[in-house]
Each structure stands twice: as C-alpha cells, then as structure tokens.
Amino acid sequence: MKLHYEMGITRAEFLRLLPAAVGHAPFRFEGDEIRGDGVPSWRIRLREMPQRRIALLALPVLDVELLVEAPSGTETKAFVDRFLLGFQRAGG
Numbered sequence: 001m002k003l004h005y006e007m008g009i010t011r012a013e014f015l016r017l018l019p020a021a022v023g024h025a026p027f028r029f030e031g032d033e034i035r036g037d038g039v040p041s042w043r044i045r046l047r048e049m050p051q052r053r054i055a056l057l058a059l060p061v062l063d064v065e066l067l068v069e070a071p072s073g074t075e076t077k078a079f080v081d082r083f084l085l086g087f088q089r090a091g092g
Contacts, residue, residue, distance in 0.1 A: 001076050005064045007087060011048055014062055014087075018044075021086025022079075040070030040079050 027036045034044040049061040066083065070076040
C-alpha cells in the first residue's frame, strides 16, 4: 500500500517522533529512504517542501511517501493507524 502525506513538521521533528510512530521497530537509513525490515516491511521517503506562508507566519511542509508491505490488510491498517497516531498533535 502506497500512501502520501504532507505534514506540517520539520524533518528533524519527524525523525524525533518516528521511533514511537513505528512501534519502536528497528529501521535504517538508505540514502533518501528510511526502511523498516520487520513485519510489515515499510519504506518512507521524505522531501522538504517550501514553507507555507500566512501573512508573517511560516509553516514547515514535509512531503512523506509511505510504502507498507504486509501479509494482510489488517496488519497494514494497524501499522498505518499507529504511524499516523505517532504524529498526531493536540491543541487547545
């Protein structure tokens, strides 16, 4: 399953949050990719995009491509749900 997201986060913030978002599964860097070798196997490509500007406010934009290969759709969904939850922010 290939998914694409635009996140309002810096690359450094993404990498800081990634271990929890993948359930502390082992991963490695290969060039511009981050790969997880467990089950499911996954691959992430990051690309920093131009900032979004609203008046004087500048917001980071990170293009994230996530590819997940799992034996079942249930495992894929569980991984993606955990991944997204790891980057979820609360405000108030």
